[in-house]
Structures are given as C-alpha cells and as structure tokens.
Amino acid sequence: MKLNExxxxxxxxxxxxxxxxxxxxGKGKTAGRGIKxxxxxxxxxxxxxxxGQMPLYRRLxxxxxxAPNAKKFAVVNLGQMQAFIDAGKLDAGSPVTEDALVASGLxxxxxxxVRVLAKGELTSKLELTVAGASKxxxxxxxxxxxxxxxxAPVREDAAAE
Numbered sequence: 001m002k003l004n005e006x007x008x009x010x011x012x013x014x015x016x017x018x019x020x021x022x023x024x025x026g027k028g029k030t031a032g033r034g035i036k037x038x039x040x041x042x043x044x045x046x047x048x049x050x051x052g053q054m055p056l057y058r059r060l061x062x063x064x065x066x067a068p069n070a071k072k073f074a075v076v077n078l079g080q081m082q083a084f085i086d087a088g089k090l091d092a093g094s095p096v097t098e099d100a101l102v103a104s105g106l107x108x109x110x111x112x113x114v115r116v117l118a119k120g121e122l123t124s125k126l127e128l129t130v131a132g133a134s135k136x137x138x139x140x141x142x143x144x145x146x147x148x149x150x151x152a153p154v155r156e157d158a159a160a161e
Contacts, residue, residue, distance in 0.1 A: 071112040071152075073132060078140055079120015080106060092124040098131070113152055122146075 019031035113131020126146035
C-alpha cells in the first residue's frame with residue numbers, strides 16, 4: 001500500500017446535497033422547502049409543534065422523580081473480575097480494594113464506591129473490600145472460597161426486610 005492509494009471505505013463519505021443551485025440539480029428554486037409559509041423561511045424551530053393541538057409531551061402526565069442524594073456506584077461484574085485475574089491485571093492473592101480495581105483499569109473511577117454484581121463466573125478465591133454487593137454476588141464469592149467486606153453502611157429500610 002502506498003500513500004497515494006489510501007482511500008476511504010466505500011460509502012464512508014457522502015457528497016453534500018447542494019440545494020438552490022438551479023432546476024437541473026433537482027433541488028433548485030425553493031430548495032425542497034415548498035412554497036411560502038413559516039417553514040419556508042429561515043430560523044424556524046417547530047420541534048414538538050402539532051399545529052396548535054396540545055403537543056404530546058404536554059398531554060402525557062409527569063412520572064417519577066430523580067433523587068437528589070442518590071449514590072452513584074461504579075459497577076463491576078464477577079465475570080469481568082475473573083477475566084482481569086486470568087489476564088494477570090488483578091492479583092487474586094492480595095486483598096482486592098476499590099483502589100486496586102481502579103489501578104488495574106477494571107473501574108475508571110470509584111464515584112461513591114464500587115458495587116459488585118453477580119453476572120459471570122468467579123473461580124478465584126478473592127478477599128474483596130468494596131462499598132456494596134448484591135446478595136447473589138456475595139454468595140458466589142463465598143462459594144468460590146473468598147471473603148467480602150462491605151464498607152458502605154446498610155440502609156435501615158433494607159435491613160428491616
């Protein structure tokens with residue numbers, strides 16, 4: 001391959017449609033905007049406008065809310081952890097903390113803590129210290145012979161269940 005032979009993939013670059021460039025272009029005169037009216041002019045923003053009818057986004061009721069103090073956890077699956085252990089990026093012999101997960105590249109940033117979920121298979125014996133974990137993840141870690149320590153306090157309403 002030479003420098004002069006480099007080309008884009010077929011269909012990667014589309015030619016710009018040149019409007020209002022004469023009748024031979026197929027988009028001449030009114031440039032595909034029809035005749036007169038609001039939408040033939042420039043500066044028109046009619047997103048969600050339904051010709052005077054009450055727009056759909058106003059006909060539908062509001063639902064739910066976003067909790068302002070909700071915690072955002074970085075999520076890690078057991079299968080991902082096992083893959084990193086197999087690749088040698090994570091050391092199963094030493095205690096695995098949230099900082100170790102960030103250092104290995106499995107988690108980009110901790111946010112309010114790391115939460116472990118049970119997707120995938122864990123075969124290594126792990127000593128894990130994280131902010132949270134699902135019940136099935138805790139069971140899977142203990143079944144593999146590991147130990148998990150949760151640093152986040154358990155909510156009162158969750159403990160009552």
